[in-house]
Amino acid sequence: MHADLLRALVIDAADLEPAPPWAPYRGTSTARIDSSRPCASRGQRARATRVIDVPGLGPRWLDTCHPHFLAATRLLPSRMLSTVEGIVADLREAAREAGADLTIVTDDGAAG
Ligand SMILES: [Zn+2]
Known part of the structure; x- marks a missing residue:
């Protein structure tokens, strides 16, 4: 890249x-x-x-x-996208390990 x-x-x-x-x-x-x-x-x-x-x-x-x-x-825009996607993936993994419900909202809408 x-x-x-x-x-x-x-x-x-x-x-x-x-x-x-x-x-x-x-x-x-x-x-x-x-x-x-x-x-x-x-x-x-x-x-x-x-x-x-x-x-x-x-x-x-x-x-x-x-x-x-x-x-x-x-x-470099795809780098930013991959960074956000990586953060979201880390949050999802942490929530899954903690057994917590998680809703992630980004500047451009809900990431899921
Ligand atoms: Zn120059």
Whole structure:
């Protein structure tokens, strides 16, 4: 998934800086892009950053200008879906183990 994203944005994963193995606080990301870092794709000033998991390399910072942030977001929607589906599956499993009835409601309606 992230390999496809990097290929689409013409980014060499080896050029990306290693990121911490934990999810960075929002303030960490804000401070990172306030320091005039270039976009990983084309070298314009980065306006956003996110951590991506690169197979074989681990978590890496993906600093992007606004157009490449939007492009990356468009290329990653199924990841968000799989994350939500995974959370719902975990909740269902926990409810089943606890013998509890469970109704999950998401922003776009009941997940079941
Ligand atoms: Zn860019």
